[in-house]
Structure formats: structure tokens, C-alpha cells
Amino acid sequence: MPIITRKNYLYTVRPGDTLYSIAQRYRSSVQEIMRINHLYPPVTDPGLIYPGNLLVVPDVSSAGKVSYIVKSGDSMNSIAMKFSSHVDLVSGINRIENPSMIYPGQLVTIPAFIYEIQMGDSLFNISRKFGTPLQSIISANQGRPGFQTDVIWPGYQLILPQITSRNxxxxxxxxxxxxxxxxxxxxxxxxxxxxxxxxxxxxxxxxxxxxxxxxxxxxxxxxxxxxxxxxxxxxxxxxxxxxxxxxxxxxxxxxxxxxxxxxxx
Known part of the structure; x- marks a missing residue:
């Protein structure tokens, strides 16, 4: 199954960002960011992004876990909720002693992985295949420019929260x-x-x-x-x-x- 094991960042677009500047910052490539986020017709104009968009940004040079990049207004509670996890767990695996003390730009490892959609997939069968509740998939991918609940695209890469316990x-x-x-x-x-x-x-x-x-x-x-x-x-x-x-x-x-x-x- 096409599970993506290279390092990926979950980045929220800020005013003034371009795909090129994001790619340079995270050792990625404009073409890969466009491909895996489906930043082209019929979803968007080619490469079009807006502040607030959540992008999957692949590090094309290394493998690793998924890291969420904290944006202004985030809290550990909101991050944990978005990815259907627990504040204790997310704080603990990141060695964050005070969950109320996080800052924009901070990297937070989250219990999630990236899956590349294949021909014939649906959100329902992806949910069953990986044991990830459908609502958790929707929550994790909310705010991504290429994400739709009724139409999914082969080659698009989904964020799939992992099943965890609090501990x-x-x-x-x-x-x-x-x-x-x-x-x-x-x-x-x-x-x-x-x-x-x-x-x-x-x-x-x-x-x-x-x-x-x-x-x-x-x-x-x-x-x-x-x-x-x-x-x-x-x-x-x-x-x-x-x-x-x-x-x-x-x-x-x-x-x-x-x-x-x-x-x-």
C-alpha cells in the first residue's frame, strides 16, 4: 500500500508565502507540493494558495515522522483535537513540559501518517482499510486546498491520524x-x-x-x-x-x- 514514509511537514500558509519560499524553507520542491496537494485544475488555478491553507510539504531528502508547524492562535488542545489525539500524548512525545507554552513555527510531531490515494479509493474504504474513523480523516485534512469529501483524486496525499490511547x-x-x-x-x-x-x-x-x-x-x-x-x-x-x-x-x-x-x- 502506498504509505509515504519520507518526512512531511503540515504547514499553514502565511501572508507573503509562495510555493517557492515554502519549498526552500523545508527542503521540498514546488512540483511535489503542487502534486500531492492537487494545486491545479479542476481544484484550483495552478499553484494558487491562500493564507490559512494547510499544505502537506514533503522533505524530499529524508524519511521521518509527520511534523505539524504551529501557527499563530494554535494551542496544544486545538492541535490534538484536529488530529484526533490527546494533549498528554502529543505533549509527552514531544517532551513539551508546559503545553500552554508553544510558539508559531515550532515543530510538533503528531501521531499521523501520509497515504497517497489510488485509483478506485474512496474516503470510506480508506477509513476501513486503515481503521481510521472517517470524521478523523476529514478533521485532519480540513483547510487543505485540494481536499474535498465527495471527490478525491488519485495521487493526492491524505493525512491519516493514527489510532492511539492517551498513553x-x-x-x-x-x-x-x-x-x-x-x-x-x-x-x-x-x-x-x-x-x-x-x-x-x-x-x-x-x-x-x-x-x-x-x-x-x-x-x-x-x-x-x-x-x-x-x-x-x-x-x-x-x-x-x-x-x-x-x-x-x-x-x-x-x-x-x-x-x-x-x-x-
């Missing part, structure tokens, strides 16, 4: 990824004693990879980074399943902060 985000694998035994998983978690658990289930409820644990590099109240691998204990009985990443309650052992990521076998 866990999974960076790898991304939703919709094809996985195999030994799959590497990576993420960040705010977890008691830094313990993070994971398992894989197929669509028939078969536990393909039994529950195992890994340890983040820092325990709560910080959001520590964790890495693990997922071996198969039995063969999948369907082509689709879910990676579960979670913690367990110290009181009764119940699953807490469950993040379920759709994967394909």
Missing part, C-alpha cells in the same frame, strides 16, 4: 502494513515501571503471536520509547488482523491503554 502510540508498523513473523515494533508509552505488552490476533480471533512484554527506556510519568519483535506462535487463519499494544492494571491485571493497529499477513 501509547505505535510508530511501526503503521496501519495497513503487511507483516510477517519477527516483525519489529516501535512506539512510545507512558507506562508503570515502563512495561509494555503486545500480541497479534487475526480477524477470526486466533492469537497469532502470544502476549509478550518489552520495556520502554523510561517509565511513567515520561513517555519512553520501546522496541520489540513479534514472532508467530501459530499461522494466521485470515489475511487481516490486528497488532495489540497495551499495558495491564497493577490492581487487577486488566488490559489498559489498548492500541489496535490493523495489519495484513
Amino acid at each position: 501509547i502510540v505505535v510508530w511501526n508498523p503503521l496501519p495497513g502494513t503487511r507483516v510477517a513473523s519477527g516483525q519489529r515494533i516501535e512506539g512510545q508509552a507512558r507506562a508503570f515501571e515502563a512495561n509494555v505488552l503486545h500480541q497479534v490476533r487475526d480477524a477470526n480471533g486466533v492469537i497469532v503471536s502470544n502476549e509478550r512484554f518489552t520495556t520502554a527506556d523510561i517509565g511513567a510519568p515520561a513517555y519512553g520509547s520501546f522496541i520489540s519483535t513479534v514472532p508467530w506462535d501459530r499461522s494466521p487463519t485470515s489475511s487481516v488482523g490486528e497488532l495489540w499494544v497495551y499495558t495491564r492494571s497493577a490492581n487487577d491485571g486488566s488490559i489498559q491503554d489498548l492500541v489496535r493497529t490493523i495489519v495484513y499477513f
Whole structure:
């Protein structure tokens, strides 16, 4: 599936900006910005942008996570809400100690990824394919000049918020990824004693990879980074399943902060 893994910035156009000045600032190219934001007919005149437009700006030289560029009037709450996330999580993964102290131009990593629309796609089937609620897709892409809810264009690149809990985000694998035994998983978690658990289930409820644990590099109240691998204990009985990443309650052992990521076998 055409998930885009290069570094991308989410930039809000300011008065005086041009596509050339934006491209120069973020190691991008005018042609790529135009292509992935569909800045040409029938959506707009070629390259036409206005202050307030939200653009996906690709860094053509490197891979990495999606960064939102804070604009005047933003708050951590408004950023978290736009991308269907949590203030605690977004602040924690960015090591922002005081969420009320952010400033225009600041880079904020958000739990989202970029997907390039293919022929035959619809917002509904994209939502189902990646497990991202339709309203979350609409919210994340609101304000983009090439975005419409009723017509989508092959080659256009959508912002897709990731499913997270308040305390866990999974960076790898991304939703919709094809996985195999030994799959590497990576993420960040705010977890008691830094313990993070994971398992894989197929669509028939078969536990393909039994529950195992890994340890983040820092325990709560910080959001520590964790890495693990997922071996198969039995063969999948369907082509689709879910990676579960979670913690367990110290009181009764119940699953807490469950993040379920759709994967394909």
C-alpha cells in the first residue's frame, strides 16, 4: 500500500508565502507540493494558495515522522483535537513540559501518517482499510486546498491520524502494513515501571503471536520509547488482523491503554 514514509511537514500558509519560499524553507520542491496537494485544475488555478491553507510539504531528502508547524492562535488542545489525539500524548512525545507554552513555527510531531490515494479509493474504504474513523480523516485534512469529501483524486496525499490511547502510540508498523513473523515494533508509552505488552490476533480471533512484554527506556510519568519483535506462535487463519499494544492494571491485571493497529499477513 502506498504509505509515504519520507518526512512531511503540515504547514499553514502565511501572508507573503509562495510555493517557492515554502519549498526552500523545508527542503521540498514546488512540483511535489503542487502534486500531492492537487494545486491545479479542476481544484484550483495552478499553484494558487491562500493564507490559512494547510499544505502537506514533503522533505524530499529524508524519511521521518509527520511534523505539524504551529501557527499563530494554535494551542496544544486545538492541535490534538484536529488530529484526533490527546494533549498528554502529543505533549509527552514531544517532551513539551508546559503545553500552554508553544510558539508559531515550532515543530510538533503528531501521531499521523501520509497515504497517497489510488485509483478506485474512496474516503470510506480508506477509513476501513486503515481503521481510521472517517470524521478523523476529514478533521485532519480540513483547510487543505485540494481536499474535498465527495471527490478525491488519485495521487493526492491524505493525512491519516493514527489510532492511539492517551498513553501509547505505535510508530511501526503503521496501519495497513503487511507483516510477517519477527516483525519489529516501535512506539512510545507512558507506562508503570515502563512495561509494555503486545500480541497479534487475526480477524477470526486466533492469537497469532502470544502476549509478550518489552520495556520502554523510561517509565511513567515520561513517555519512553520501546522496541520489540513479534514472532508467530501459530499461522494466521485470515489475511487481516490486528497488532495489540497495551499495558495491564497493577490492581487487577486488566488490559489498559489498548492500541489496535490493523495489519495484513
